[in-house]
Amino acid sequence: MSVSSQETSTPMEKPMHHEVEKVEVEQTEKVLGDGDLLSEAAAAENKEHEMGVWEAAKKHPWACLWAFTMCFTIVMESFDMFLNGNFVAQSAFQKKYGVRVGDGYVIPTKWQTALFQSGQCGAFVGVFVAGPITNRIGYRWTTILALIMMNATIFISFFADSLALLVVGQALEGVPWGFFIANAPAYASEVVPLALRGACTATLQMSWSIGSIIVAAATYSYNKRTDEWAWRAPLALQWLFPVSVDPRSLTYKVDYRSNSLKLIILTNIEKTPLLVLLFFAPESPWWLIRRGRKAEALRSIERLGDGNPENTQQSLAMMERTVEIEAQMGGSPNLLDLFKGVDLRRTTITCLVYASQNFAGNLIANQATFFFEQAGISHDMSFQLNLVNSCLQFIANALSWFLTPYFGRRTIYLWGTATNITLLFILGIVASIPQNPATNYVQAVLGILISFVFAGSIGPISYTIISETSSVRLRALSTGVGRAAYYVAEIPMIYLASQMLNATGWDLAGKCGYVWGATAVVCWVSAYFFLPELKDRSYRELDILFNRKTPARKFRSTVIDVRENH
Template sequence: MGLSEDEKRVGAPLETHVSGVDDFSSPKDETVRVDIQREHELTVKEVFVKHPALVFWAFYWAMAGVGWGFDAQVNGGMLSVQSFRRDFGYIYQGKAVLPADWLSAFNTVSSVGQFFGGFACSWVADRWGRKAALLMGVAVVAGGILGEMFSSVKGAFLVSKLILGFGLGFYLTLSPLAASECAPVAFRGIATAGVQFGIGTGQLLSNVAIKGFGGWESRWAYRAPFAIQLFFCAFLLVLLPFAPETPWHLARVGKREQAKKALRKLYGASVDINAKLATLEATIAEEEASGSEQGSFVQCFKSTNLVRTAISMGVFVCQHFTGIIFVLGFSTYFFELAGLPTEKSFDLGIGVTACGLGGNILSWIIMNSFGRRRIFVSCMCILTAILFLIGIMDVVPTAGAKWVQASLTVVYAFFYYVGLGAMAFAILGETSSTSLRAPTIALATATQAVMGIAFNFAIPYMVNPDEANLKGKVGFIFGGLALIATAWSWFFVPELKGRTFDEIDRMFQAKVPPRKMGSYQLTPY
């Protein structure tokens, strides 16, 4: 899709095109212009120094991701727990094995719950607010966890995971939704990438819990890791009454005074709250004028919103096409099947997630310098190569090949968290329009769920010793899928760093190709 000469406007610096000082005629317009200019000038360091409450509440919403990450990792981790396989499986060649059909059911049913939970969260969040939606999510998650802990038969455990998954759908939808609506431009990418840090923290704690309790002979070898998840519920529940509702939601539903209070709680008394509210209302008014209807899933697939929805969903398809469930979710079990000692498998599982968290922290440092698109596409290429190498190592008949595979898994985790893990949430929080953010993120959550169902169902049949027993050769399958995802990302992943939501709206309305948005120069208002 080409751009006309008038659209390119590459002759002047970006700031002169964005600010448009002489184009605002009314006092209100001037207030908005000044606020936008100040937001562009705000740095990450200033956010930490001048607005620490904003940083804390962004961390709070990211904690919802911890619960999701813990559950996602504990699914695969339970395979390495002997007492879990003993209580819910059968003996195969002298070893306790969980049947592949039940294993697939356990792993996929949570994703089924998340699919419906994301849509329910979108409706509740737009109707009653983000805080009300989180309260409902915490209640459902706590119920599911208790069910997991005290289930003694496969059917009851399956229903408990379904309930838990429904609540986790709320978590995964609310984390990027609230984080993106609370943060200014300079901190928005870090805040939304913080969701992946929360997920990674949950995965790390899950591996630590499994290592700590997994060797026990009693049922508490797997019940104790499940019980630890209740801590995250308690954390969210205790602080929820003090958390500010997101200003975007309050402004959209016309609660101006409450929106001012929320902005003041986030930014402090030194900021012109009236100017910030005016900017929010101006962006909302423009979106309403363009026909966007809040909370409408149908609108997500109309006109330019279709492109925004496709990008929001597509980045999470990329995550799954690179084999995230196989490499990270089943890492400990994969190490055992590769022939590594059980103790070493636990240690490597912890090392994988710890290294990934290091990569996520690095992403905070580099994302505002290199941009979302460059990091995402580069890491897609790296992960594709690693997957093929994992497959190749599986056909190399040497004792050291399994350790090379394990090392590649650690490297994979690092680059995944730097690129796809962190950038997907940043792209999601920036690409979705303010009026359709809740349903768009719900659709992204549904995409996660569908991909999770498909791969959690298929992977056990690929790797189980009583099934295909492909082991590391699965790397060839995901390497091919990753090639397709890399090609898609080159054309459709946009660069939106440093742009306000109003500027992002204008670029999509102008039908700028996503891969050219980083260099696109906005014309004055």
């Protein structure tokens, strides 16, 4: 009887499974065949195409604010990244943890590399964890969770009394970095209208510059200290971003036997700026629609838009239509979907663009102070030039806001990379001729120019490309995997950069321009053949273009009718 029962139950299960699939397909087709929904969706998409940058900014100021707030979390990763680059150039830090070379001290190459790489290794873990968590609880709560983690892990780096413990602290801090960098571009691209996507996602690069300016100013101020506060005080500044610590909660104790000043933090946190802001931030309406929470999505659109009921309903219809189109391509998103069908192409573009940030001179900017010293600039002047370099990067970021609305993503990327290729090879040539004070300053100026070009073109436009390339359904996962590709490329490149610049390594100084110039050529050639033009395309249009396997160089000219779903 048991065998008979099993035989009769088995065929009963399959029709039920197919029936569920059939119902889901029928529901999707019903939604896409709804004339009213398609009419409202088409009206919303047409309005987005017609809307200019300034009009969009005036109608969606709150969307800009929340996009900028989310992007501001990147300041924390930037701060710590540039901080490590400045530590290895600080006299007090070198004397405490370095080895004697000539008349001074140098941090051994292996420890210098470990300090640079540990945070990236932690972030590599973070970006993979961020995607599944975000798909489950949303961008807002995932980022709040990361801010709480960040507060805790800063303590380890601050109280570290050895290079090994500092490396561990940096690795643990890297995990929430991964959450920030995975979510910020995705969230920013989903809460603002089409005309503002380029400018708002480019704000990510500005956050990097803000972090570098704070680091440059702090390390320059503490550079002349000879005690442990030369590096501990800048480390403590990290608490300014996720939380504000009441100065009354800090007590100081001088230990004369060890001749050191120890900080005892009595936990009394009274203000939490980013935590509070993000607590009140609206969730991405795209994420809410994907989760079937349309009423909440409608309220989120109202908060992000101009409050016009008709526009709000039309925007909801446009998002619902796009989500349903993508639902036909696959079910619940998972990491394996990134490497299937047309999404494999989109994932490849995202990974290549992210990874290429390491190959066009960016690592010179990340280690600017140390680069200036190795180029022959005096110790104090190197810190001054680093501050100038950071401020110029900020200006370049601001200029990129005016480039993205008028020039294509592909155009900016190709011209920015070509410019840096030229500057990098000139840098290598200048470093190869007999050296004198003039050639030293020329190398420093070229390093600044390379950083400026990167901050105004390749850097910000990469974040725009990354946030637009992936499908809405897989965006939280795609931005995470793309950033993972960045770290896979960056970790060995950090070792290479340290080897090229360090006196205990190859000591190439400006000759590293030959290496980075060659890698930038590879990036340019790859982008020329494989990077499509994404400017002025709605997410529905991009889905259709990728689904049709349109060649990269035909993206701009291909016409997609507003009524087409496939």
